[in-house]
Amino acid sequence: IIVSAAYSQLGVPYVWGGTSPGRGLDCSGLTQYCHRVAGISIPRTSGPQGAGGKAVGTPKPGDIVCYSGHVGIYIGNGQIVHAANRRQGIIVSNMTYRSVICIRRIF
16 A cells, blocks of 8 residues: 555655645655555654664565655665655655665554
């Protein structure tokens, strides 16, 4: 469910502080929305999200991949869906496009 929710937001604009699915999301707004669709309540911002759940070494689809000031949803095959920036919006990227700080499992 978390991954399906992430895919449903591909192409949505990046909006700093955004929490409106289909209209505009930031990185943590996207991860919060995807978990909410699955009936899971998580904090609003990337820092608390990166401290929640449990740390895992090997990601599974639906995990939150945490970077410095950024988060994304792991979708499998080494890829994430994330709210990249204003130019790109919500896209699929390789999870190692930046240095990964941790992977958190909240489901």
